[in-house]
Amino acid sequence: MKIKEGFVLRKMPGMNMVMPIGENIKTYKGSVMLNETSAFIYEKLVEGKSKEEAAKALTEEYDVDIEKAMQSVERTCADFIEAGIAE
């Protein structure tokens, strides 16, 4: 599971967006809007962390147990794949 090349996460107050960059702007139309948690997971995956590591990082950052964190990572990763930004 990894984030595809050709995207960038833009974070700003009130909004987190994944947008295509470089040659990818020709093929990927649109943008993906992420909530705080998905943006956090996205960043961990971009850093090369595994799903398990991302879930662990979630528990350190937010008040959540590892089981819930793992569920959240699984759900978010499935969404990333469906949106075409991860494989």
Add this chain to the structure above:
Amino acid sequence: MKTITHKEFGVLLSQNSYKNDIPSSGHFELTPLCNLDCKMCYVHLQDSSVRKKMLTGKQWISIMEEAVNHGMTGVLLTGGEALTHPDFWMIYEYLIQKGVEIRLKSNGILLNKENVERLSKYPPAGIDISLYGCDSESYMTVTGKDVYDIVSENVKRCIDTGFNIRLMITPSAYMMPWTDRVMEYAKSFGVPVVVNTLLIDAYEESGREKADFDLPVEELLRIRKKSNELFPPKYMPKEEEERLYGKVTKRPDISEKGLYCSAGRTCFAVCWDGAMLPCLSFPRDIICKYPLVDGFETAWKQINQAVKNYEVPKKCHSCEYNTKCHYCPTQHGKYSSNNQCDAKVCEFWQRLYDWHDKLKED
């Protein structure tokens, strides 16, 4: 998480940026130099000392980098002729790699085969091409060069390449004998056309005076009516508008302080000499900051405060058109520094709104 369309993204972005004072859109006047010499050009400077004061690609990128870090997601690259900036491609490719959406404004001369091929590798979100004539004679008169064939060929090339093209027309006294024909010529390309009716004050150093090429209100109104006939404005269906913007679409009532447009609220401009303004051509004596000197964040915050504190003219508060007309300091030019109206601009808008109302009744 949700994937949204480009239009939805634009609406969300502007609402969120307005609420949080994010400079999401930057307009960059890369150079005041141009390969044409239009008689009514407000920006085109010729003095060779300009070259020394122009920002290098690296300087532009350092401003853009800070802007991206503060939330800039879209830019307009303009000039003069933006494509003549020696580091144009370095700037363009930097922005593409940052995921910034680019609109390019050009007079079309440099949209040749080589440059279009290069652009099509990383296509801009749109290109606004200015048209200054409908044949060799009109181009010669308005721009000082017969580039009619070149521009026509390049416009077609861009359309055939699949770029999102808009043709821009700015009528002036010099274009007057051909204005309608230029609009008809633009229509023949079958792409969106924008006709700007109000001209703005020229840069002092350009040695030009708006009075020399401005058109009488009567003619401005005639052009506006003709352009509405040729390019009927498209209104968004009500359901679509409500879906995108929510039910409350009424804009805020006129208040003691603050402008309502995007200038300095979600949008900023940086001129060729590094001056940051709320939007391009915004009167510098109201507010002007230098991000390369003060830092981007400080410059943006001061611009943002200045537009929030700007007091629209007293006259607007009692004007019966104030629910439709939004006071624009750029259009009112030198009058806006003293929070006053230019009577000619008011007359134009009032008569235009009367005409619109009459159209609705009919």
